Amino acid sequence: MKKFFPILSLAVFVLVENPALFAAGDVWTIESGPIDPTHYFGETVANGMLGVISSPHPFQTGSVLMQGVFDRRAGDVDVILQTFNVAHMSLAIDGVDVTQAQQVTQMLQTLDMRHAALTTTFDYQGKTSVRYTWYALRQLPHTVLVDVTVTAQRPIDIKAAVEPEAPPGRTCVEYIDRDFQDAGTPPVPLPMVAATAQSPSGLLILAASHAFLFDHNTENSQVRHEVGEHGAHAITFTKHLEAGVTYHFAAVGSTITSAQDENPRNEADRLTLRAVLAGHDTLVAQHNRAWDDLWRSDIVIEGDDEMQRDVHAMLYHLYAFTREGGAVSLSPMGLSGTGYNGHVFWDTETWMFPVLLAMHPEIAASLLEYRYERLGAARQNAIANGYRGAMFPWESSASGNEDTPMCCLTGVMEHHVTADVGIAAWQYYQVTHDKTWLEQRGWPLLQGSADFWASRVERNGSGHYDIAGIVGAAEAEKNISNEAYTNAAARDNLEAALAAAKVLGIAPNPDWAIVRNNIPILRFPNGIVRANSAYNDANVVVPEVVFLAYPLHVLTDPEEIKRHMALSPASRESEQPGEAGSIFITLNARLGLPDQAYALFKTGYRAIERPPFGVLAEATTSDNVYFATGAGALLQAVIYGFGGLEITPSGIVQVPTRLPRQWKSLTLTNIGVAHKTYAVH
Numbered sequence: 001m002k003k004f005f006p007i008l009s010l011a012v013f014v015l016v017e018n019p020a021l022f023a024a025g026d027v028w029t030i031e032s033g034p035i036d037p038t039h040y041f042g043e044t045v046a047n048g049m050l051g052v053i054s055s056p057h058p059f060q061t062g063s064v065l066m067q068g069v070f071d072r073r074a075g076d077v078d079v080i081l082q083t084f085n086v087a088h089m090s091l092a093i094d095g096v097d098v099t100q101a102q103q104v105t106q107m108l109q110t111l112d113m114r115h116a117a118l119t120t121t122f123d124y125q126g127k128t129s130v131r132y133t134w135y136a137l138r139q140l141p142h143t144v145l146v147d148v149t150v151t152a153q154r155p156i157d158i159k160a161a162v163e164p165e166a167p168p169g170r171t172c173v174e175y176i177d178r179d180f181q182d183a184g185t186p187p188v189p190l191p192m193v194a195a196t197a198q199s200p201s202g203l204l205i206l207a208a209s210h211a212f213l214f215d216h217n218t219e220n221s222q223v224r225h226e227v228g229e230h231g232a233h234a235i236t237f238t239k240h241l242e243a244g245v246t247y248h249f250a251a252v253g254s255t256i257t258s259a260q261d262e263n264p265r266n267e268a269d270r271l272t273l274r275a276v277l278a279g280h281d282t283l284v285a286q287h288n289r290a291w292d293d294l295w296r297s298d299i300v301i302e303g304d305d306e307m308q309r310d311v312h313a314m315l316y317h318l319y320a321f322t323r324e325g326g327a328v329s330l331s332p333m334g335l336s337g338t339g340y341n342g343h344v345f346w347d348t349e350t351w352m353f354p355v356l357l358a359m360h361p362e363i364a365a366s367l368l369e370y371r372y373e374r375l376g377a378a379r380q381n382a383i384a385n386g387y388r389g390a391m392f393p394w395e396s397s398a399s400g401n402e403d404t405p406m407c408c409l410t411g412v413m414e415h416h417v418t419a420d421v422g423i424a425a426w427q428y429y430q431v432t433h434d435k436t437w438l439e440q441r442g443w444p445l446l447q448g449s450a451d452f453w454a455s456r457v458e459r460n461g462s463g464h465y466d467i468a469g470i471v472g473a474a475e476a477e478k479n480i481s482n483e484a485y486t487n488a489a490a491r492d493n494l495e496a497a498l499a500a501a502k503v504l505g506i507a508p509n510p511d512w513a514i515v516r517n518n519i520p521i522l523r524f525p526n527g528i529v530r531a532n533s534a535y536n537d538a539n540v541v542v543p544e545v546v547f548l549a550y551p552l553h554v555l556t557d558p559e560e561i562k563r564h565m566a567l568s569p570a571s572r573e574s575e576q577p578g579e580a581g582s583i584f585i586t587l588n589a590r591l592g593l594p595d596q597a598y599a600l601f602k603t604g605y606r607a608i609e610r611p612p613f614g615v616l617a618e619a620t621t622s623d624n625v626y627f628a629t630g631a632g633a634l635l636q637a638v639i640y641g642f643g644g645l646e647i648t649p650s651g652i653v654q655v656p657t658r659l660p661r662q663w664k665s666l667t668l669t670n671i672g673v674a675h676k677t678y679a680v681h
Helices: 217-222 264-278 280-294 305-320 346-359 361-373 375-384 416-432 435-456 484-504 510-518 543-548 558-566 578-590 594-606 628-642
Strands: 029-031 044-046 050-054 061-072 078-082 090-093 105-112 117-124 128-136 143-152 156-162 173-181 189-198 205-214 224-227 233-241 246-257 299-302 645-648 651-654 665-671 676-680
Touching: 044 128, 044 305, 050 117, 050 128, 050 143, 061 246, 128 280, 143 156, 143 264, 143 280, 156 205, 156 246, 189 233, 189 264, 205 233, 205 264, 217 233, 233 246, 246 264, 264 280, 299 305, 299 628, 305 346, 305 628, 346 361, 346 416, 346 628, 346 645, 346 665, 361 375, 361 416, 361 435, 375 435, 416 435, 416 484, 416 645, 416 651, 435 484, 435 510, 484 510, 484 543, 543 558, 543 578, 558 578, 578 594, 578 628, 594 628, 628 645, 628 665
Parallel strands: none
Antiparallel strands: 029 105, 044 050, 050 061, 061 078, 090 156, 105 117, 117 128, 128 143, 143 246, 156 233, 173 189, 189 205, 205 246, 224 233, 299 665, 645 651, 665 676
16 A cells, blocks of 8 residues: 655645644643534544544544454455444434534534543533533543533423444444343342444444443433334433533443454443443543553653643544553554554554653553564465565554555565564563563564565675565655665664574574675765665655664764755755655754754644644645654654654663753653653753
């Protein structure tokens, strides 16, 4: 698939109309301002498993996505699963459904990034004001809470209903009514409604269940089962409110699939029942504590509230799209949509992983666990393509097989992803020094990837172990040889495998060192690195060549790095840099040019914000949001550029750096396994 890294257009700054609103000094919330349904890009509340995408219409969702679960698209590749809408609710005032935008006024949406809560408020015909908040509960990864408050301005009757809303294209749904009894005296009913459906391919069973939560359990007696159109079941309740009365209630919904549980229908019921028995206050308190724990690892910018809010937004999305303790990875669009089918690319290991490795190594471990559990598929992929070791797919879904659509040569020729995985594994060990992990997880990844490169090269003499038939990091040229990034990454991968063998006291394959030392990095007579064997302009540096200075470390001399940057169009604010924008920000900061780095940073991401929340698009010419790859690359510029952090064999260290004049200080809190704080003043 044509997967670029066009994170920043460093074009002349053009302010997107009202991308997001926030109060001065408020660095934790993003307010939509007036909502234009025709120019609306949804925000996501997520817990690393479920992603609920907002809509410009009250009580409606854009979609609900499930991380790490994929369905087979007919005649094509796997695509991330859209599951039951467990945030689905309808609300009627005096018998009229208010969930249509034209019936409400003063609608406003606000994202609380500190606690991952999206609140919508609106008024209805002078009768009432409504406030509801979505939580994708961090402590219960398959459960969503909808928290509702209705304030009557006149005497009104309200009717609320929840029902499992099937994902797009799924109308054949089995509904099940549930009535549970708790252990109290007298017994109180706990009515629920549940549903199951097949995924579009028929390979998976999806299940969901819903229940109301009330401040007083006796109000459960008001809940009724109703059968609507097409036999769909719902649970409803009605309530009369006098003028001036504020009424609060909530609903919980859980969804799970046969990919995660052999009996998803019963498990969905159990998860919802657990949430009901815990109660609203406990659920919100546990969710908030979980997010407070995440935010112990923070990036604190003093003196620039606007940039602080924007950096929080980037970090919020990476936190929301991931979680620890599993083997689920991260796609370029996270849990914000089905872009790139939800597949896993090099974006994870190269652009998002280093941020999470510094901020939350336990989350970074789950991303690598995803690769480890698919190591068998990578080995089979290598065999199928005539190589040894482990060959990771360019696009990966649940199985770990190559899942790139056949429209694209990347799935056949873009091989540097295997090196990216190997490099990430070694970085994880460098930061954690977890020798047990290295032996059990890291070594198999490094050994498999190193064996792949030893078999992938064409041995054409000393210094000419060429890597031919490649699509490189830029992806503009196909079937090229000795592409600079691929060759350099393969060398780093082999070097990491040799270092890991030394740590573990294992005799490495002696061929690794020979191959590593003979993979060429082509240069012109003037010393400039050549993009590939067919590239002939010694006076224009392809932006991806600069990747050899960061995140790789082939170019290390500051003057040499500056020379390469100066010859690249991406170094100039008035040019279109493509995928290398964030690298130029990082390198400018590392080279002691913080003001240049700051200018590129701000103009770049402003150009890719989309209203009303300022979510990041993939490029200035794209409306594909939320681009988590871009957020990761920008955050690397803050952490490893402005913040001066470096991953070394000794762990994370800080090198001297300077801040842009707009910032008074930069503090990185709770970093790495040592939970250190690093500051720049």
